[in-house]
Amino acid sequence: MRIVVTGGMGDLGSRVVRLLVEQGHEAVPASRRTGLDLTTGAGLEAALAGADALVHCADDPSQGDFVTVYGTRRLADAAAARGVHLVHVSIVGIDDHPMAYYRRKLRAEQGIQAAGGPATVLRATQFHSLTAFFARTLTKGPVTFTVGDTAFQPVDTDFVAARLAELALGPRPTAYARATDVAGPDVLSLVEVARLVRAHRGASAPRAIRVPPVGRLMHAYAESRTVPPPGSADVGGRTFAEWLATQPARLTGR
Template sequence: MRVVVTGGAGDLGSRVVAQLRERGHEAVPASRRTGVDLSTGSGLDAALRGADAVVHCADDTSAGDAVTVYGTRRLADVAAAQDVHLVHISIVGIDGHPLPYYKRKLRAEQGIAAAGGAATVLRATQFHSLAAYFARVLTKGPVAFAIGDMVIQPVDTDHVAARLADLALGARPAAYARATDLAGPDVLALVDIATLVRSHRGAPAPRVVHLPAVGAVLKAFARGANVPPAGTADTGGRTFAAWLAEQPSRLSGR
């Protein structure tokens, strides 16, 4: 099969490309460097011509609606017109969530459905690297701040990439469809993650300061909107601790 991967040079997209190639399929990365610009639609028609599927991993959180919403709809329209199965990565818990980015991801899903083509949306929880980033942001020196009862069920990026490859190579739906949500094996409080991160670099457990969840966004996270209800998601992949053990002692980025 010939599968186009938007954002194919990024963290998730490059892993999807590797998964597809390891299974003996043709994986074609698509990005600005290959002449494909989701913010304008330039290069999309040519990139999808002759493809069996396209896995949509590209995004630009700094560009507002331009890529996340409108770029996704452009891609969905071209995929529908060329009868290419679109596989899209989204986020668990975005229905009704007040975080602006989550609102954009929901609108992206709605745009895919409106395009009318064969499409599969996979919602996943936060990646291990993002969970570690959250923990670092909420740790100041020896103090870790807990926001209400906020927890994360982080998932391994490789596990998500493998599932996206499965969906692209598997049976295509007749129209828009949601795959079963995907999550990691452990539900962890941010303080637990912060403790693991500090231990990884040889620091003692942090002193915990509990803060109330103030504002609609933090309240949504505190009530567990970002974690799938028990029994509703497929769980698997490396635990956060196993992933962390393979990282450098000083983490960076997201």
């Protein structure tokens, strides 16, 4: 099969590309570096030429709606017009979450459904690296600030990549479909994540200060809305602690 992977040179997309190639398929990375610009649609015709499936991993939150919403809809319309199966990665728990980026991801899903072509949306929880970033950001010296009992169920990027590749190679749906959500093996409070991250670099456990939730966004975090209900997601991949053990002592980026 010939499978196009948007964002195919990024962290998640490159893993999808590698898995597809290892299984003997033609995986074609598509990004601005290869001539595809989702903000304008430039290069879209060439990117989809001869494609059997399309895995959409590209995003740029800094661009507001232009990539996440409009670029995804542009891609979905083009795939639908050609009968190409679109596999899209999204986020668990965005249906009733006030964060602006999560609202955009929900609108992107709605745009894919409105395009009317064969499409599969896979929602995943936060990657281990992003969960560690949240904990580092909310830890100031020996203190970690948490809103209520904020928790995460972080997932390994390789586990998500494998599921995306599996969906692209599997049966093509006749219309829009949602795959079973995916999540990591353990649910961790923000304080537990911060404790693991600090221990990884040889620091003592942080002191937790719980901040009362004020406003819709803080309430959403306090209620851990991005943690899937028990039994609703396929669980797998490395635990957060297993992933952390493979990282440098001083974490950087997100």
